Amino acid sequence: MANFLQKLLGMEKNSKDMAKDRLKLVLIQDRANMSPNMLEDLRKDLIMVISKYMDFDEKNLDVQMAEQDNMTMLEVNIPIANVKRNIN
Amino acid sequence: MGEVIVVTSGKGGVGKTTTAANIGTGLAAQGKKVVLLDTDIGLRNLDVVLGLENRIVYDIVDIAHGHCKLKQGMIKDKRFDDLYLIPAAQTKEKTAVNEEQMRAICNELKQEFDYIIIDCPAGIEQGFKNAIAGADRAFVVTNPEVSAVRDADRIIGLLEANSLNNPQLIINRVRPNMVKQGDMMSVEDILEILAVKLLGVIPDDDNIVISTNRGEPVVLDEQARAGKAYRNIVRRIMGEEVPLLNLDEEEGFFSKLMKVFKK
Numbered sequence: 319m320a321n322f323l324q325k326l327l328g329m330e331k332n333s334k335d336m337a338k339d340r341l342k343l344v345l346i347q348d349r350a351n352m353s354p355n356m357l358e359d360l361r362k363d364l365i366m367v368i369s370k371y372m373d374f375d376e377k378n379l380d381v382q383m384a385e386q387d388n389m390t391m392l393e394v395n396i397p398i399a400n401v402k403r404n405i406n
Numbered sequence: 407m408g409e410v411i412v413v414t415s416g417k418g419g420v421g422k423t424t425t426a427a428n429i430g431t432g433l434a435a436q437g438k439k440v441v442l443l444d445t446d447i448g449l450r451n452l453d454v455v456l457g458l459e460n461r462i463v464y465d466i467v468d469i470a471h472g473h474c475k476l477k478q479g480m481i482k483d484k485r486f487d488d489l490y491l492i493p494a495a496q497t498k499e500k501t502a503v504n505e506e507q508m509r510a511i512c513n514e515l516k517q518e519f520d521y522i523i524i525d526c527p528a529g530i531e532q533g534f535k536n537a538i539a540g541a542d543r544a545f546v547v548t549n550p551e552v553s554a555v556r557d558a559d560r561i562i563g564l565l566e567a568n569s570l571n572n573p574q575l576i577i578n579r580v581r582p583n584m585v586k587q588g589d590m591m592s593v594e595d596i597l598e599i600l601a602v603k604l605l606g607v608i609p610d611d612d613n614i615v616i617s618t619n620r621g622e623p624v625v626l627d628e629q630a631r632a633g634k635a636y637r638n639i640v641r642r643i644m645g646e647e648v649p650l651l652n653l654d655e656e657e658g659f660f661s662k663l664m665k666v667f668k669k
Contacts, residue, residue, distance in 0.1 A: 334592070
């Protein structure tokens with residue numbers, strides 16, 4: 319009953335929607351052949367490259383795969399603290 | 407020239423063998439010449455689902471290695487004159503047959519039969535590769551569950567990588583009440599995720615268990631919902647346009663009455 323009320327009030331998602339969301343995410347990784355380990359490696363490499371040019375907090379660098387309009391996208395969000403001076 | 411159809415799924419236990427048995431039997435009931443091929447070496451089950459387990463002499467490994475003639479290795483069905491089974495070997499490894507041998511067997515069977523239905527083992531290893539080697543067309547069986555749909559997606563990718571393009575989906579064990587409550591993915595949800603063509607939907611039905619107990623495919627049961635669903639699939643395979651079974655359909659008066667008595 320409590321479960322039903324929660325659903326009615328929109329507090330809890332239908333379990334099938336959860337299944338669908340989880341499937342979509344897991345299939346993006348399956349299809350792109352990108353394991354969480356590979357994503358983590360990519361994140362580390364990005365940190366190395368970008369830190370040559372900008373200052374940012376590594377903890378805030380967020381890398382993930384997402385799906386938009388039937389396209390798989392690589393999303394990288396990096397809040398920048400400071401852009402380094404042009405040395406040349 | 408016949409058509410070779412492989413029934414796959416990736417995940418085990420979703421109803422591949424039951425589906426292969428029912429499609430094969432259903433096609434035979436429509437007057438087609440059909441042979442069912444069990445390629446699940448080491449875990450054979452198509453024989454028991456069809457109720458033919460007591461008639462086995464030779465198996466697919468014997469045929470592949472020339473220990474018997476193709477004709478000798480085929481078991482005739484109890485119910486239909488034009489339905490045969492080639493059983494899997496129970497005590498060998500999946501590698502006892504190779505892709506080349508499978509292609510040769512399929513090509514020989516195609517000369518004589520309208521449909522060759524292959525029951526594929528679970529997994530994506532050698533057994534799967536053998537099963538699809540000689541196939542012209544592939545069906546993918548899944549359930550409305552995260553794990554089964556995920557594996558179906560992987561299998562579809564592998565089928566396409568092996569030039570078995572446009573596999574068709576069979577969604578098995580759908581429970582309309584759970585779908586209505588939002589606790590089970592609907593046919594539309596699954597199609598949206600997998601983006602393949604749908605061949606049919608089988609409702610979860612106690613009659614499947616009962617018919618398997620008896621060794622009588624449910625497709626021959628005129629009353630069972632699952633039987634109707636399989637008969638529709640058979641007609642679609644033969645090229646007919648058949649609308650999807652309405653799973654919400656009210657139960658008939660008779661089955662309601664039976665339920666009252668069962669209580």
